[in-house]
Amino acid sequence: MTQQSLVDIAYAKIRENLINATYMPGLFLSENGLAKELNMSRTPIRGAISRLESEGFVLSIKNRGIQVKEISLKETLDILQLISFFQELSVDEVVSRGNRFNLDKLKMYLDQQFEAEKNGDYYSYIHNHILFTCCMISSVNNHTMLEIMDGLKDKFILMAMVNYRLTPNQKHYSANELNQDIYEAIRKEEYSSIKRICKESFGKIRERIIMSSGI
Template sequence: MTSQSLMNTAYTTLRQRIVGGSLMPGTLLSENELAEELQMSRTPIRNAITHLESEGFVVSLKNRGVLVKEISGKEMLDMYEAMMSLLVYAIDVKTERNSSIDMAKLEDCLEHQFKAEQEDDYFTYIQNNFMFNRIIVSSINNHAMIAIMDMYVDKLAMASYINYKLTPHIKHYSANKLNKSIYDALKAGDDEEAKLMAKGAYVYARSRMFDNGRF
């Protein structure tokens, strides 16, 4: 394998572990241990870590090494607000642009979300939740907006999944009810109601994070 391929392998492996919660925030990463585990030199490991640091998944601390970074409540809420803003805008302009949302794909995401809740598969649930939002934003064919959404998805998925693991006493899967309400409003042609539901989701998320001591 080329050095670039080795770096990509190390990067993908570490990113998946961080986003999937197997490497929790505060975990110290050892270049030597990772190099031995992945059977490669430290150079591609170091390059992969540099890439992850540029994306905000890890942080280098002088004389301590590299730590998996915690996504703060403020950062999480800012990203969520940005995503909901994109969602509201896409719903708002889709008619004047003569574009349409793929309702069949939205329904498929909902089915996977509810199935994931029944099986207590939170990671599958959260992935389909974000895909639900992405389908709506994609309907207006703005690639810059889609790129912004894609940039936030993994960080939000990581933060949401870790919060789920750390707060088993709190009821989760709230996006199932929200997305079903948005779907029903869109299907009925009530775009204003769909936008109100999306705006209300941010207010609810903010209130819940304050109640849970995330600020």
């Protein structure tokens, strides 16, 4: 196996543990520890960490190790606001240009969300939630928007997984009801209702995040 292949494997495994919040924000990792965990030398670990640092997932701190970066309150709200804006824009494009939402795909992701809740699989639930949202936004047929969403998708999952692990006693899986309402409004072509649902959802999430931060 080539050195680059080992870097790719290390990168994929470490990134997966970051996104599903196995490595929580603030945690310090080490090259030696990761090499032992992944059963490989430090060289591919170093290459993987370099890539992850460039993506903003970790930070190398001299004499301390590799710290899992926290997503700031500002970045969290910015990501959520942008996603909400893209959802509303997708509705405007459907109304003004005659684009269509893919109801079959939306229903598939929605069904998988509910199935994940039934199985207690939060990662699968949140993954299908963001895929439902991306499917909605894909109706705009704007490749730049889709590239932005693709870049935000993993950070969105990471934010949700961290919150899930930090708040085990709170009610979760609320996006099932949210996306069910959006799906029904799309099916009935009640486009103003879709925009209202998205606006209200972002407002509630924003308020909850700000209140929990103590600001």
